Each structure stands twice: as structure tokens, then as C-alpha cells.
Amino acid sequence: MANKVTPVDYDFATIKTSLQSYLQNQTEFADYKFDGSAMSTFLDVLAYNTHYNAMTVNFGLNESFLDSAKIRSSVVSSAKALGYTPKSVTSAVATITIQVTEVTGSPGPLSMPAGTKFTTAIDGINHVFNTTKAHTSDAAYKFTDVLVTEGELKTRTFVVDAADQNQLFVVQDSNIDTSTLKVVVKDSYSSATGTAYSKTSDIINIEANSKVYFLQEGYDGNYEIYFGDGNVGNKLSAGNVVVVSYLASNSTSGNDANAWALSGTINGFSGATITNVLTAAGGSAREGIESIRFNAPLAYSAQDRTVTASDYKTAIITNYSALDAISVWGGEDNVPPVYGKVFISIKPTGAEALTLTQKNEISTDILKPRAVMSITPVFTDPTYTYINLEVIAKYDPTSTGLSADGVASLIKNKIITGTSSFSSTYLNKFNGIMRHSKLLSTIDSTSISILSSIARVQMERRLVPYSLSKYIIDFPEAIFQKASVVLSSSEFVYSGQTCVLEDVVPTNGIGVRDINIVRKSGTSTLIVQSNIGTLDPATGIVQLNNFAPDAYTGAYIAIRTIPNSYDIAPERYMLLSMESSGVNVTVQSDASTVDYNANSRF
């Protein structure tokens, strides 16, 4: 036995055992191994102290690394070393058009300053949206496509202290949307105007007198503003006054606002008709610890430049929070290859595709400052394929107090509703794969009374006809080939008749199929227009030529097919989605759960 303490591990019992092993080599105090002895109590104290110190060091070391830190300030601090500033709360943004009414006289084009307020109510709660820059109306007093941002405008003032060389100006407001932050420095309180400072996160183009400020998240979670030291960025002088203004956001609660009223006046006129152009979206909560842990190394590896596809992805995720999913791929991987371009597909929060304004915003504000000359970003709207389900389940009525309809409702909720539903868990994201077995597991786990289930799967794409009348619809999965019709559509009017699309079954049911426009009359099918297009089951591509319907019900024409595999894996820009109307659940009672005569066959 070595005559020394051997620290094998740092839990209390091991340390105490180690100390006891050490004491075996002496005869002065032989009672160390009896729990009631003073020596044993001493060993408790020593072991506890060592254990305590070891744990403190362990916790401290854990907090020193981005991978293992648990406390937000530790994660933020590690991220800061990587040049990453966590995203703040983000305000919802809407687009509206304002027609000022009851204008008297001929004032000419009206001007609407930044900070003009508009009110809206969401679920009975009032919210205020603001313009963030000045706008000028047209000659008819109309302001078109004005962006309004949710939040309360707040201003804080700080005085530069000569005695504090490293002064941080702390904005004590956890609701600050830092993207709306404006910093103005005045010479003194009495100065009427000041100089606007802009935010910077790197020092590449900063000179000694550049009017820039830096932003970081502080130890207490508040954002801190600081300025240059005279070598990198302009240094402030004692007595200067820093005026900070920003919007204090209500996070996600501003989303979905779409009815507006002018608060106050525009050029003195209070009458206004406001049209909602784009419903408010993009309000998001402050970036969480796990998100910071994920994004900071990515931002660092991109070095604020966008070269590879993942650089683009990182740049957008880091700087644009109003998105649910993003897919980016290089032009060389595109089908067909397009060299020198990078393709970006984004599913924004609360909408299916980015608006032109949002694309321009991302392109101009986020990508352009980081782009290299030889690569052009191209936005591709996500293509949605809706999964329709016909679910049939057997249940044991003795295991539940619910009726068959009640169980069916439970199943449908489990598939569609809520953040833990099948739809939320597996679909609505790029690379979100529809796995049939996972779906059945979800259904079977809904209730203990469910004995078995099957789910028939159908793919649906939605076509909004436009003037070109030629369409290529690429389903994410090959189409099932059988000796009967596999393609159908919702109704539309063609040549004055209510029609649908239908494929022509080829010989043996195998091979490319023609598509006809047909009219259903009882059980018979009448061809209205033959060979309007083709369906290639092997590739899943449906092509329609000269398809120009006169009218259609609803916002689109639904085109439905049966997939060759019930597991459906979408490609880059494709998203799978489900809607409640596309999920039909039938639950049947299984008369006996033990008798071999149970009606267990579907």
C-alpha cells in the first residue's frame, strides 16, 4: 500500500476510503475505521472538504467551456470569445398600406415620420406597432407597403464618466429588440443634436474616429453598449451624452396582427383607411442557451463571410430569427447544376414562403455584406407537399370510457395538434421525413384502448394556375403503379363544365401515363380534354401543358396521388405538411380482445 493519499475519484465515499487506506499505515490512531470515532468524524470533514473543492472545480471548469456550461452568462461569455452576440427578443413586423382620408386643402404628398403608431388587438390584447423610418405618400395621400414593427419605443440616456475608462452602458430591459437599437451621442445635455453611431461586430473597416458602438450581452443578461478606445472606433469624451432608443418588444404575442387603426395623426390628419398587406410575423423570443451553444461556433467558423452553403445557412440563422426552417445548397448540387449560385429555401415563421420584401431584406442586410463576388444567392420558395391520411384503427371499448368518435378525435389531435404531435415532430421542416412506422406508433400510443391501426397515405400538391398554363409538379416520392387510376384532383371549371384531372391507365399499369381532363357523371367518366399532360410514376413528376381552367373552387387546385412508398423523404426545398382537413380517422370497435373470432381484420 502506497504511503500516500491516492485520489481515485472525487465522490465522498471514495475520498474517505482513500484516506482510510492511508491511515492503515500508522498505528497512532487506530480507530479511523469505526464510525463513532473522532478520527472518523475528522475523515468526514477532510473528505467532505476535498469533495466540495473537487465539485467546485468541476462546476467551474464545466462553466468554462461552451459545450458544458449550464449558466447563461457562462455560455454567453464563451460565445463572446467567438465573436457571437446572442439574439435579442425580436418584434413582429407587418406590412400595411395607409390611405389618409379627409385631407383638407392641397397639402401635397404627406410625410409620415418614424415612430408613427398603429394599434391592433390580438386575442383581446392591444398591441402597438411603429414605423421605424420616415415615409412619403404619393399624390393621392397613400403610403404603400409600409413596414410596421411591434413594440413600445423607449429611450435611455447615459452620461460618459471621465473616471471610468471602460464604461459600459447597460440597457436594463430584457424586452429590447436590438435590431431596432439606435444610438446617438451628443456633446452634452444642452446639445440639440448628436451624432448617430452604428453597430459593428468586427474591426476590419473601423478607424480611430469611426462612429461605431459595440454590443454584448452582459453577465446579468442585459445588453451592454460600449464604444471605441480611440484606436479602434471613436472614443467618447467625459460629459458626452449617449442617447439609446429602441423598441421594447412583446416577443411572439405580436404575431398574427392583421387589423389596424392609426394612433394619432399623419401630418395632422387623423382619418386613415389601413389595409393589411402582410400579417404580422417574425416576433420571436430571446435566443436560448442551447441555440447560442449551437450557433456561436458556426458563426465563428463562417468568420462573417459566406462562401460555402453552410456559411449562408449560418449567416441567415444568426441574423434572421423569423424562420422555422431553412435549407441551403450549392448550385453544383442542384438539379440541373447551376454553378456560381447558392440556393436558399426558407420557411418563415407563420407563413409558407418569404415575401419579396423579406427576401430583399435578407439579401441586402444579411447576405450582401458577407458575400464573396463569385457567388450569387438565389431564393427558392419551399415546395409544400401535403400528406393526406386515411386512418382506420381498432379499439377495445372496455378499456376506455370514450366512444369510437372520441378515440378518433384523440388520434387526430395526436397526429395534427400541438407541438408534440406527429406533424410538429416529424414534418414541416427541411429533411423532415414522413415515416409510416412512426406514424403508426404515434397512433397506437394515443390510448391504451387502441389495438391496431393502419394508415393509407396520399400526397397532395396545390396548384395555383396562372397565365403560362404549363406546370411541372414534382412529387417527393415515386408514384405507385397499378392497373387503375392513381391521380385525381379537386374540381375546376373547364370549357364550362365541372371537371377533374385523371390519369390514363397504361397497358399492364406500368410506365408513363397520360393525363386527361374528365367530367364525372354518375359512375361514368367522360373525357373533356385528353392528353393535357403526363405523369411519370418513376420520377414522381406530373407535367401539365396548356392547362387553363376557367375557374376553380378555393385558393388552389389540389392534385393528389398515391406514393410508391409510405415513407416519404422530401428533397432540399421540399417540405411535408399536414392539415386537419386532410386527415380522416375512423375507429372501429373490436368486439372481443381475446376471442379468436375478434374482428381484427381491416
Add this chain to the structure above:
Amino acid sequence: MATRTFSNSPYNLEGGGKVSSRSIQYSDLDFTFLAKPGSGDLYVKTDAASIKQSVYNLVMTNVGERPFQPHIGTNISGMLFENLDVSTAMSIEARIKHSLGQYEPRVEVLDVLVSEDGAHTLIASVTYQILSSAEVVEAIISMERIR
């Protein structure tokens, strides 16, 4: 052959004289932490005195007092506010027997007598036999409410 040394603790052996003809089997620090005059060394308890100190420690330890060892102790001090009746005395007796049986393998408890001395003092008289020497010892442990 180590030299036996007695402390001035009240829990050391009383009387009996010094025995120097056999080796010391048990030795422990004296919990009073008094220094010897002259050398300044701590006193050491040995054999029966050491065991007696251990018995006293175990009886007076509250459950949860020792770090990471939640089962050591009797929680008797928590019972000072109970009525001193037969059931309380039996409970104290059982706890002492259990604790010593579990954590003091050097002795066999022969008897535990719980009594009251005046209005505020509880006396537990623990009689045990030291297994290695067959010596029978009685440890009288008194507990007093201080407020």
C-alpha cells in the same frame, strides 16, 4: 509498545488504574481538543476510553449530521421535547441499541436505561460489553434542554 495516555475528558475510564502489560488495540483523538500541558499535544484516548467516546458520539449524533451518511445517528436530541413516558423511553432505547448495533461493532449492548434527572435532563445509561476484552462498561450520557 505504545504508551497509554489519559485525557481529562469526563468520558475517559474512571478508576481501574493503568494497565501497561498489554498492547493498545484501539486509539483515537480526544474530542475535547485540549492540549497537554507542556508539550501542547492533543490527548489520545485508547481502548475502553476510545470506545466509550465512540458510543457517546454515536448516541449524540443526529440523523443527517454526518455528510453523505444519512443513516448514522439517533436523533435523540430531537426527542427532548417529547413527554418522557414509557413509549418515549422505549423509543430512545431502541434507537441507541440500533445505532450502536449498526455502527459500533466493538461492543455488545447489554442494557439501556432511560431516566429523568430533574425537570430538564434526560439520562441514558448504556451498559455494554467490549467484545475484545469482555470488559463491561456503563456509559452514562445526559442530555439537557438548554432553553
